[in-house]
Amino acid sequence: MKRSWWKAILEGGVGFLVLVLWCNIAAWAQVAPAPVEEAAEKEARPEEVAKPPPLLPEEPGYIPGILPPYPYATLEAGPTTGVLAPYGYAPAYDTLLRGWRAHRVGPVLVSPYLEYNGIYRSNIYQTSTDKRSDFVNAVFPGLRLELPVAGRHKVSVGYLGNYFIYSENDRQSHYDHNVNADIAVNFRGGLSLRLGNTFRAATEERTAETGRQRDYRRLNPYFLATYAFADRWKLQGSYLFDYLDFAEAVDRVNEYREHTGGLTLYYKFWPKTSALVQYIITAREYPFSPRGDNVSHSPLVGLTWDPTAKLTGTVKFGYTVKKYDRDLPGRDNSPDSWAMSLQTLYRYSRYTTLTLTAQRSIQEDVDLAANNAYRNTAVYVSWNHEWHYFRSLVYLTFGYSKNHYLGPTLDPLSGERKSREDDLLSLGGGLSRPFTRFFRVRLDYQYLDRSSNLGGFSYNEHRFLCGIQASL
Numbered sequence: 001m002k003r004s005w006w007k008a009i010l011e012g013g014v015g016f017l018v019l020v021l022w023c024n025i026a027a028w029a030q031v032a033p034a035p036v037e038e039a040a041e042k043e044a045r046p047e048e049v050a051k052p053p054p055l056l057p058e059e060p061g062y063i064p065g066i067l068p069p070y071p072y073a074t075l076e077a078g079p080t081t082g083v084l085a086p087y088g089y090a091p092a093y094d095t096l097l098r099g100w101r102a103h104r105v106g107p108v109l110v111s112p113y114l115e116y117n118g119i120y121r122s123n124i125y126q127t128s129t130d131k132r133s134d135f136v137n138a139v140f141p142g143l144r145l146e147l148p149v150a151g152r153h154k155v156s157v158g159y160l161g162n163y164f165i166y167s168e169n170d171r172q173s174h175y176d177h178n179v180n181a182d183i184a185v186n187f188r189g190g191l192s193l194r195l196g197n198t199f200r201a202a203t204e205e206r207t208a209e210t211g212r213q214r215d216y217r218r219l220n221p222y223f224l225a226t227y228a229f230a231d232r233w234k235l236q237g238s239y240l241f242d243y244l245d246f247a248e249a250v251d252r253v254n255e256y257r258e259h260t261g262g263l264t265l266y267y268k269f270w271p272k273t274s275a276l277v278q279y280i281i282t283a284r285e286y287p288f289s290p291r292g293d294n295v296s297h298s299p300l301v302g303l304t305w306d307p308t309a310k311l312t313g314t315v316k317f318g319y320t321v322k323k324y325d326r327d328l329p330g331r332d333n334s335p336d337s338w339a340m341s342l343q344t345l346y347r348y349s350r351y352t353t354l355t356l357t358a359q360r361s362i363q364e365d366v367d368l369a370a371n372n373a374y375r376n377t378a379v380y381v382s383w384n385h386e387w388h389y390f391r392s393l394v395y396l397t398f399g400y401s402k403n404h405y406l407g408p409t410l411d412p413l414s415g416e417r418k419s420r421e422d423d424l425l426s427l428g429g430g431l432s433r434p435f436t437r438f439f440r441v442r443l444d445y446q447y448l449d450r451s452s453n454l455g456g457f458s459y460n461e462h463r464f465l466c467g468i469q470a471s472l
Helices: 003-012 022-029 035-041 249-254
Strands: 103-105 108-121 134-149 153-166 174-186 191-204 214-229 233-246 256-270 273-285 294-305 311-324 336-347 352-364 373-387 392-410 417-434 439-452 459-470
Antiparallel strands (some): 214 233, 233 256, 256 273, 352 373, 392 417
16 A cells, blocks of 8 residues: 555544543643642632633643653653553643643733752763763743633643753753644533644754754644543544654754554443543654655554542553565564553552553654664653642652664674664652742652663763742
8 A cells, every 4th residue: 555645644634533531641640639739829819810620631741740850862751641652742732831820811811930940960961981960050931821712612822941051061051942832622512622733942962872962843733532422432533743853954864754643432331441442553754764754553452540530541552563665675674563551540548649651662763873663661650649747749750661673773882783772760759849839849869771782872870950940
């Protein structure tokens, strides 16, 4: 079957549907319940208009609240979550809401946000030898405007800046910008629509892998539709376009255009449990490296639990078959792999929650010259607790990821061609405490370790963060 046929379907965005329980994922994406912070906000807020809950749950992207100190060093980092997990680009659905205070200006709700972090990094270039440390000033200004319409719909526009200013290695400093426009519509009769666009102008930091900073632009228009019928059935779909463009001509070989869509049907057979059947199709094109053009198909089945249950989440299993448009000698031109996505939140008590994310998928590494594909197997665990005696939120995180590259890669040290294997480990923890209704203080630590069988790609790093979050 010709690729142009698939491209026509994907670009049209017709028939791409995906079932993901939006309320379930919204609950997973939030930090642990915070009665302490709620009490602090209620102390004196007569002039503040309480922000109503969203009409349509927010998809997880950049998770607001307490986060590990993570200056972005690569284009893809952490668990891939969202309506197309473990496929697609989750941050595309982030509406950039960060502030916990909202103000009404006429019909519009305004949520301003400002965060400053002082970050110490022990290995800013992520090298195995000759490590360089530095102190980073990180400033995150944000503003989100939301317009409720007829009590059932909403339109929002958000901006979030990620400014990283290095003290000694000032050439590593960069200023990233994120903009999102989002429309959510709830029709009577069970039909809901959501569409929007996210734009990111940012810099991929220099590492031992990239060798230099790389400025890029990323554009992500998306569309989601949900139709519930006959009380027990729901049909949901989505389409996501991922456009990655680099500023320098030398990096054009890594630019791509990706269409991702799916169709999912689920059936509620218990009051809080539903079965799902899902199909996801992805087509990726490299304009300046067409040998990497490919199409993948992923049928999956699974279960999802209602967000009001003690256990909330979605789990699905399936299989992925990827086919490259061009057959190259020495490459697996039709790689396949079993696929899995697990996102759960367990409410142990009123004050303690546990989240678990696991994934298995075929992904592509655009940091490599040949955009090499790899099988990713990963697990991420987060424990969140409200320490009410000190009016604080505490968290611990653990992450492990194994990447098995499908094609041979040239070892930069030995000159041999090997199948690359990477093991990535992340450990972290921190706390956050409100000291006024406008401000929170936070303290975080993170340890990162990557072990690779290719020379020069292994590294470890310690990160310490102390900062203040403000919602004015």
